[in-house]
Amino acid sequence: xxxxQLGMPAIxxxxxARKGFFTDTSLCIGCKACEVACKEWNSxxxxxxxxxxxxxxxxxxxxxxxxxxxxxFIEKKVPAPAAGGTEGIKWLMSSDVCKxxxxxxxxxxxxxxxxxxxEHGTVxxxxxxxxxxxxxxxxxxxxxxxxxxxDGRAFKxxxxxxxxxxxxxxxxxxxxxxxxxxxxxxxxxxxxADARVAExxxxxxxxxxxxxxxxxxxxxxxxxxxxxLDEPETYGLPPxxxxxxxxxxxMWRRAAGAAAGLLAGAxxxxxxxxx
Amino acid sequence: xxxxxxxxxxxSYYGRPILKEPTWEAADIAGYIFAGGVAxxxxxxxxxxxxxxxxxxxxxxxxxxxxxxxxxAAALVHDLGRPERFLNMLRxxxxxxxxxxxxxxxxxxxxxxxxxxxxxxxGLFPAAGRACGLGAAVSxxxxxxxxxxxxxxxxxxxxxxxxxxxxxxxxxxxAAAGGGIAAALAPVPEAGPARRMAVAxxxxxxxxxxxxxxxxxxxxxxxxxxxxxxxxxxxxxxSIGGAVGLALGGHRSRTxxxxxxxxxxxxxxxxxxxxxxxGKASTRDPKYVVxxxxxxxxxxxxxxxxxxxxxxxx
Numbered sequence: 043x044x045x046x047q048l049g050m051p052a053i054x055x056x057x058x059a060r061k062g063f064f065t066d067t068s069l070c071i072g073c074k075a076c077e078v079a080c081k082e083w084n085s086x087x088x089x090x091x092x093x094x095x096x097x098x099x100x101x102x103x104x105x106x107x108x109x110x111x112x113x114x115f116i117e118k119k120v121p122a123p124a125a126g127g128t129e130g131i132k133w134l135m136s137s138d139v140c141k142x143x144x145x146x147x148x149x150x151x152x153x154x155x156x157x158x159x160x161e162h163g164t165v166x167x168x169x170x171x172x173x174x175x176x177x178x179x180x181x182x183x184x185x186x187x188x189x190x191x192x193d194g195r196a197f198k199x200x201x202x203x204x205x206x207x208x209x210x211x212x213x214x215x216x217x218x219x220x221x222x223x224x225x226x227x228x229x230x231x232x233x234x235a236d237a238r239v240a241e242x243x244x245x246x247x248x249x250x251x252x253x254x255x256x257x258x259x260x261x262x263x264x265x266x267x268x269x270x271l272d273e274p275e276t277y278g279l280p281p282x283x284x285x286x287x288x289x290x291x292x293m294w295r296r297a298a299g300a301a302a303g304l305l306a307g308a309x310x311x312x313x314x315x316x317x
Numbered sequence: 318x319x320x321x322x323x324x325x326x327x328x329s330y331y332g333r334p335i336l337k338e339p340t341w342e343a344a345d346i347a348g349y350i351f352a353g354g355v356a357x358x359x360x361x362x363x364x365x366x367x368x369x370x371x372x373x374x375x376x377x378x379x380x381x382x383x384x385x386x387x388x389x390a391a392a393l394v395h396d397l398g399r400p401e402r403f404l405n406m407l408r409x410x411x412x413x414x415x416x417x418x419x420x421x422x423x424x425x426x427x428x429x430x431x432x433x434x435x436x437x438x439x440g441l442f443p444a445a446g447r448a449c450g451l452g453a454a455v456s457x458x459x460x461x462x463x464x465x466x467x468x469x470x471x472x473x474x475x476x477x478x479x480x481x482x483x484x485x486x487x488x489x490x491x492a493a494a495g496g497g498i499a500a501a502l503a504p505v506p507e508a509g510p511a512r513r514m515a516v517a518x519x520x521x522x523x524x525x526x527x528x529x530x531x532x533x534x535x536x537x538x539x540x541x542x543x544x545x546x547x548x549x550x551x552x553x554x555x556s557i558g559g560a561v562g563l564a565l566g567g568h569r570s571r572t573x574x575x576x577x578x579x580x581x582x583x584x585x586x587x588x589x590x591x592x593x594x595x596g597k598a599s600t601r602d603p604k605y606v607v608x609x610x611x612x613x614x615x616x617x618x619x620x621x622x623x624x625x626x627x628x629x630x631x
Contacts (some may be wrong), residue, residue, distance in 0.1 A: 097331045104333060114330060151470060153417035154402075155409040173405045174398015176340035177416050180471040180600075185336040194398020275607045278330030282610040286470050286477055287413050293466045293480050294412075300465070300484035301458035304492060308361035308454065311496075311513040312369055 060163030061206065062228035063215065063266035064235050065137055067277075068242060068250060069222035072099060072135035076111040079217035083202060084110065087190075098133075104278070105138055107190040110199035111214050112138045114277050136277050137214070137223060140165070140186045140199035141254055142265030145285040148178035148187050148198075156196075163228070163265060164201040172196055183261065183283035201266075228265060235269060247271070253279065260284030327611060329603040336472055336600040345396035347593035350464040351494065351586045352389035353423075354487065356382045357457035358495020358518070360430055362511055364454035367447050374503040374511060375450075376437055381498055382453065383434040386427050386460075393423075415467040422459045429453040461491035468596065474536035474606060475545075475599040476592070479529045486525040486588070492518025493556060494585035500563060501578030505571050512567040512574065515581045519560035522588060523553055536605045545595030548587050556584030 080086065086108045095101050098115035105112045113135060120130040146165045149157040156171035157178060167178075167187075174194035178187050187198040202212035210216070215225035224231060235252055242250035249271050254264030260283050274281045329335075339346075363378035365371075394403045406420040429452040436446020465487040469480035476483070496515030500508050526549065530540045539545045559580025566573035599605045 095331075103331075116330070147472065150411075150413040151416065153409075153411065153414045153420060154405040155411070156405070171402075171405055171408070172399070173402035175406075175416060176396075176398065177414070177471075179337050180339045180341075180473050182337065183472040185334065185472075185600075188337050189340045189398055196398075273328060275328045275335075275603070275611065276330065278333055278335060278603075280335050280606050280610055282614045283472075286472050289477070289480055290413060290415075290466070290470055293415075293469050293484070296481055297459075297462040297466050297484040300488040301462040303485070304358075304461055304488045305361065305455065305458045307492060307517060308358070308365060308514065311510040311517065312365040 058161050058163075059227040059229065060265065061201065061226065062142065062163070062231055062264075063139060063201070063212070064224045064226075064231040064269070065139065065266065066222050066224065066235070066238060066269045067134065067136040068238075068247070068269055068271055069220045070113070070135040070137055071220055071222075072113055072115055072133070073219060074102075074113050075217040075219060076137050076214035076223055077102060077109070077113055079213040080111045080199075081109075083205070083213035084200070086110065105140070105186050105188075105198075107188040107193075107197040110139065110197075114138060116272070116276055118272065118276075134271055134276065136268065136270065137218075138277070138279070139214070139266050140201075141184055141261070141267070142199075142201060143285065144257065144262030144265070145287070146261070147181040147183060147285045147287055148196075150285070150287040150290075151177045151181040153177060160203060160206075162201065162203075162206050164203065164206075165265075166200045166203050167196055167198065169195060169197075181286055183280055183285065231267075235267065238269060242269075260288070327604055327607045329607060333603065334601050335603045335606045336474075338597055338600045339471075339473060340398075341396055341593075343590055343593050343597075345392045347586075347589040349389050349392040349396070350467075350487070350593075351490075351589045352385045352392065353460050353464060354491030354585060354589075355494045355498060355582070356385035356389060356430060357426075357461035358491045358493075358514065359385065359499060360426075360433075360450070360453035360457040362495060362499050362514060363433065364450050365510055366507070367450055369510075371503075371507040371510075374499060374507040377502040378495075378499050378511075379430070379434040379437045379450065381495075381502065382430045382457075386423070386430050390423065390427065415463060415470050419463050419467055422456065422463055426453060426456040426460050429456060462488050468592070471596075473596045473600055474534075474609075475539045476596045478532065478534040478536045479592075482525055482529045482532070483592075486522060486529055486592070489518050489521030489523075489525055490585040490588050493522050493560075494518070494582045497559060497563075497578040497581035497585070499578070500567060501575045501582070505568065505574055508574060509568065511578070512563045515578060516560045516564050519556040519581050519584060522585065523556055526553075526588060535609055536599045539595035539598040539605070540591070543594075543598055545591050545598055548591030548594055552584045552587035552591055554584075555580045555587060559584060 100115040116134040120132045142164045156168045172195040211225040215223045254267035257263035359378045359382035366375035411417040429449045433450035462484045465483035468476040499511035559577045562577030
């Protein structure tokens with residue numbers, strides 16, 4: 043058992059398979075139906091102020107307390123095919139979302155127990171318990187969860203916990219017209235993703251790679267993982283995130299050493315000074 | 318460093334940060350950490366004073382501890398998005414959450430510090446008051462150092478990269494602050510231990526923070542440059558200046574004790590704000606996330622390739 047699972051039930055209740063997202067960005071057409079469906083279903087407020095960023099077709103820019111799906115647009119230069127030809131542009135599009143990590147830092151550090159692991163293996167904030175301490179915001183290695191300033195509490199994707207409970211798929215996956223966003227049992231999604239990468243490699247798309255699929259990764263694998271067509275950082279994703287609590291036992295040991303040293307030092311300054 | 322060069326070094330999504338900036342206010346959280354350090358070290362001095370016949374130092378240190386921990390708790394509650402729900406901190410006890418552990422540490426330390434101060438002022442239950450004073454000193458050692466784990470147990474590059482040394486930086490800083498304030502408040506003949514604590518604390522704080530700043534992590538830039546760097550340099554000037562003053566003239570002159578003691582305490586406060594601001598700065602620039610992680614991946618890839626190459630050759 044990893045330290046981050048201390049006191050937490052194992053992922054997936056008995057008899058319930060862990061659910062997840064597989065976002066295949068090679069199929070994404072950048073329609074933002076997922077963004078809209080998520081906003082609609084979860085009644086998320088608009089981002090204020092509304093602004094045009096000039097960053098391709100992306101005016102959402104990032105995930106936030108009020109945006110739980112974000113479609114990134116990258117305009118990537120393609121070199122001229124031959125001397126004298128013209129340089130081209132290719133679009134990379136990707137719908138980002140909370141990764142629902144196996145070893146979730148937000149859940150580990152939450153001091154109230156507001157963040158919890160659901161029976162579907164997802165990570166959700168209980169809004170009636172969150173006291174807005176903001177610790178999860180600094181703990182997330184992906185920069186996903188955030189605080190709503192006017193409300194004070196932390197918000198993020200719930201993988202549509204209310205829909206999952208009645209056997210429905212999440213709103214974003216339902217709305218995706220190209221099956222770029224696939225919802226299902228994580229084990230099955232991983233198999234599907236492996237097959238898809240093999241297929242793309244066969245077709246000569248050598249840059250296709252999976253991100254967050256590996257259970258041996260720094261967060262123990264993502265419940266929401268991706269097929270990318272470039273390096274993760276191109277999409278604004280950290281290349282090799284590690285759950286911060288992995289080093290927590292070492293940190294507590296160091297702090298205990300420092301505390302003992304402090305007490306010993308305090309005794310020493312009185313040494314031989316009895317009046 | 319020019320923007321052009323940065324762009325060649327790493328890729329990002331329109332230069333946008335990957336991490337979210339901490340939601341905490343500097344005055345609340347850096348202030349909370351400083352005040353906690355003052356309270357903890359004051360309780361240690363008070364405990365020493367109560368057993369070595371230093372009534373003036375004992376009273377001042379106990380009152381300082383109570384005041385500081387009250388300010389500290391108020392700052393912590395104020396920083397919550399939902400202050401009325403602060404008691405939710407005590408719903409659970411989670412070793413994986415330094416903030417949860419800190420809440421429990423404070424709820425042990427606070428009443429002990431309060432009771433020992435109350436017993437000292439009123440003269441009631443002196444033996445129980447001294448026992449509480451001793452308890453406050455012991456639990457205070459956790460108050461002074463857990464805050465390093467609180468910051469380090471995040472994805473904030475500067476804070477996490479410092480996780481091995483930060484508890485020692487904060488322990489030194491707490492001793493400097495508590496010792497400095499007691500040296501300033503207590504009469505010179507009784508304040509010898511406070512002065513020694515301030516000087517030793519300032520020394521540990523300075524040496525440990527120099528080590529932190531030179532650990533080789535890319536994120537340490539934020540401790541040397543910008544707002545964080547300015548605060549860290551100011552901190553050292555105050556801490557070293559104050560410590561030298563206390564060491565040379567603190568035992569002779571009340572004025573030197575007051576100025577030196579307050580300077581060392583100011584150095585401690587500046588250090589807390591410096592570390593806080595440096596951490597925030599490290600979340601605003603994606604390079605502190607991308608560059609070290611990319612280097613780690615590339616190194617792992619090189620090892621893998623080498624192993625594969627050896628296999629192929631054999």
